[in-house]
Ligand code: 5AD
């Protein structure tokens with residue numbers, strides 16, 4: 001690999017947790033080669049974008065940001081004599097060399113499985129006009145690369161990449177390719193390394209972790225991965241994302257049997273209408289989804305559920321939308337990520353005409369938000385006056401005397417720095433907090449001494 005001594009890079013990361021993980025690897029790999037990270041693009045020789053293309057807004061954001069770099073002056077003492085721009089992640093993978101036609105000031109394009117190629121692409125870009133690798137000449141799983149973790153106490157751990165589900169609205173399977181699972185030994189070895197390193201929380205990642213292992217010899221099950229990673233003694237274990245059609249009773253039972261598996265699950269429903277679920281090719285019904293929720297609550301009565309909902313899928317009627325509203329009401333989620341349908345060329349849903357006016361869809365979206373907020377508020381009330389263990393993540397953006405962290409149910413918790421303790425002492429530790437106030441999006445309280 002080429003040495004990159006003195007090179008300064010600035011990394012912009014959009015999108016999902018997988019991109020956040022990849023971003024930590026890009027950072028670790030470049031720093032290991034002698035480069036250093038800077039926060040502002042004007043101070044950088046190389047600006048890297050790790051992109052998302054799930055919705056159109058993400059494309060527009062990239063185009064805006066890359067174009068605005070055109071007029072940015074070089075930093076004084078720039079080592080390259082020019083500023084390189086690299087685009088990786090989903091848009092890089094989707095567009096390849098074609099991206100340089102849309103955005104001529106881009107020098108390097110790399111794909112979702114080609115992160116390890118970036119150092120040689122940088123070298124190539126300095127001698128040639130184009131430097132592109134979307135062919136997975138890199139490692140596939142970027143996990144073997146060094147990493148600079150955003151938080152020393154938390155680690156993302158990909159167990160699968162790609163997706164085989166082809167939900168009719170979704171571009172991901174076309175971009176990230178077929179589902180590939182990592183061998184169980186690699187996952188366990190990486191987890192053991194994190195435990196030895198003092199990491200407090202591991203989040204297992206995949207587009208659909210529930211279908212882990214189907215491509216591996218002996219078809220190991222996701223529930224076995226949970227057992228093996230939990231057995232390393234990691235204090236907190238989480239995973240995302242779960243497709244409801246593949247969530248097994250075995251995995252559900254792990255919420256009852258594994259004390260370090262946190263009582264929170266993200267289970268994207270997308271819609272509450274069976275007609276729309278069918279058109280989305282989700283391959284479960286509303287009834288099946290509700291049955292999963294019942295089984296999860298039986299295994300773990302206090303489990304916090306979150307979900308993704310798409311409003312305005314082509315052909316969605318008022319009746320369909322009311323089914324979604326009633327599903328959200330019936331489940332009572334802690335958190336719902338709400339999206340307005342975004343047409344993605346190349347997906348089956350993009351071919352469906354939809355006469356529904358934009359205002360009608362926006363109105364549905366606003367009505368959904370009201371129900372979401374009511375439930376988030378109500379669910380948080382259940383923790384009022386209880387004592388919750390909080391993994392401390394940092395100080396509040398608004399007030400440096402207030403610490404913030406996450407409860408087992410993944411709620412944000414704020415509390416004042418206790419007397420005789422410093423922020424540095426508490427960062428990355430788990431402290432008991434007595435909850436005195438419960439709002440829609442956070443809890444607040446005091447550390448129990
Ligand atoms: N339009 C709107 N939302 C989408 N998602 C995926 N594709 C689209 C699309 N075309 C949402 C889904 C998914 C989340 C990550 O993004 O809800 O679960």
Ligand code: SF4
Pocket residue numbers: 163164165166167170171172173207208243
């Ligand atoms: Fe997209 Fe569906 Fe795969 Fe999720 S499961 S990444 S929504 S195709």
